[in-house]
Amino acid sequence: MLKPLGDRVVIELIQTEEKTASGIVLPDTAKEKPQEGKVIAVGPGRVLDSGERVTPEVKVGDRIIFSKYAGTEVKYEGKEYLILRESDILAVIG
Amino acid sequence: MLKPLGDRVVIELIQTEEKTASGIVLPDTAKEKPQEGKVIAVGPGRVLDSGERVTPEVKVGDRIIFSKYAGTEVKYEGKEYLILRESDILAVIG
Amino acid sequence: MLKPLGDRVVIELIQTEEKTASGIVLPDTAKEKPQEGKVIAVGPGRVLDSGERVTPEVKVGDRIIFSKYAGTEVKYEGKEYLILRESDILAVIG
Amino acid sequence: MLKPLGDRVVIELIQTEEKTASGIVLPDTAKEKPQEGKVIAVGPGRVLDSGERVTPEVKVGDRIIFSKYAGTEVKYEGKEYLILRESDILAVIG
């Protein structure tokens, strides 16, 4: 299990199927870099200068949209993950 | 539904019709990048170093003016949105 | 009406007539970019890390001097405005 | 009257006569850019993150030395002024 530190979040990429107007599914190379993910693990949150820890706004299982190219790719037990800072997450799909 | 995080705001672009002095409606390519939007969703606000959360100054439905090129374009359920930080919003049209 | 956010201020440019020593009024292209404006609307002020909001030092109607090239030009109902941060305002002409 | 904002200060340049060892007064172009000024107006001071305002250390009438090239030149009622931040003032000549 990956336990992220501070305000970090471990996510799994979600490949979103992209169809053209005519309904043709585009092969992988024609698609944009993915921007969608599922939260796998959440850190305890960042610590403020006041000493307080900020409770993260996301939780395990959330589907999220994040900034393209943000985060670090990590391979763990044969699977690919992305470790982001919570501030790289734009929105939760709810 | 897109639920933005922190001080982020989801907006929908408003295409403003641009006429020349002679009343001719300019085609799309001759127009400036839009600077106007409608607020679709508002995050809980950013957290200060004191631990306090700042209540956003905008609310759902507000028509706003924002910095050109600010934010990240996001496609969700076939529609285009822009996710901005509240600090990229210049003014509310009221 | 434009309601600026945070420490932003909406101003209207004031064209200052420039005469040479000999009394000749210079045409527009020979003048420097304007540095004078009139305050049209004032935001609620910026929020400090302590959670306190700083009351702006300018008010509607003030004539001000601001940093050249500061701010964002905005067209609203056919008129041109400039949206500045209060920190771009150098002085009030009183 | 120019009323500077925040930690800004309005100054008037003081031209210091520069003589060479032989007593010859150098013409303007041979002199360094002036570094001396007289304080004409003082802003209310900058606001700290604690919400406190810092009382400026200079007062109207003070002769000061400031960083070369600091500040913004402003022409007001036919006279040239310089608007500096107090932090650009190095010392008061007392």
Add this chain to the structure above:
Amino acid sequence: MLKPLGDRVVIELIQTEEKTASGIVLPDTAKEKPQEGKVIAVGPGRVLDSGERVTPEVKVGDRIIFSKYAGTEVKYEGKEYLILRESDILAVIG
């Protein structure tokens, strides 16, 4: 013994064996720079502006994943270590 200062952590690199799909172990030059380590020593933590010290989230013995190229390589008693800031650690493998 190396006693790291502030929010620093001393780690030992863990070489992870990499096999291709066909089960062939790749020689050293074909592998990525390691991203995995074992915590050998932990500093007392960084000091916040409030004067409070933040207890580190990692402890001696933890297996961690860290940002590639982060930290400073140090040779001590013939062994190679890496001294990182805790903020360069992405996650604990638990």
Add this chain to the structure above:
Amino acid sequence: MLKPLGDRVVIELIQTEEKTASGIVLPDTAKEKPQEGKVIAVGPGRVLDSGERVTPEVKVGDRIIFSKYAGTEVKYEGKEYLILRESDILAVIG
């Protein structure tokens, strides 16, 4: 008299005589830029975000070592001074 502002300090350069191993005094051009000075005047200290002023660690008369090229050269009543921030002072020679 020069009264420095904030955390600024006025110093007088101390020319340190440099001898080679053989006892030859090197002419001026062969010496490094001076790094030693004597404190002539000390500002009231910088103001923290808490509103507190930090008492300077140097006092008039102290011999100090400072970062090469730090500060601003100022000529006052025919003498050359250097105005530094206290943070540019590395150590007091005591």
Add this chain to the structure above:
Amino acid sequence: MLKPLGDRVVIELIQTEEKTASGIVLPDTAKEKPQEGKVIAVGPGRVLDSGERVTPEVKVGDRIIFSKYAGTEVKYEGKEYLILRESDILAVIG
């Protein structure tokens, strides 16, 4: 005596003898820039925004490892020292 200011520390470089596997002592030019030092003097510590001073984590006599190229070289009474900020010290060898 050199009394460092704030969070500064005066150190003396420790030349570490480097032998190759075959036991040959490498001449000076083949060695890396030193990274080891002995603490000679410690400043009172840096002041936080809260007004509190942080007690340094190193003390006179400590053997330390520091970031290569950090600090300022200072010659005092014929000896070479390095003045570092405590944050440039990676670890104490204890």
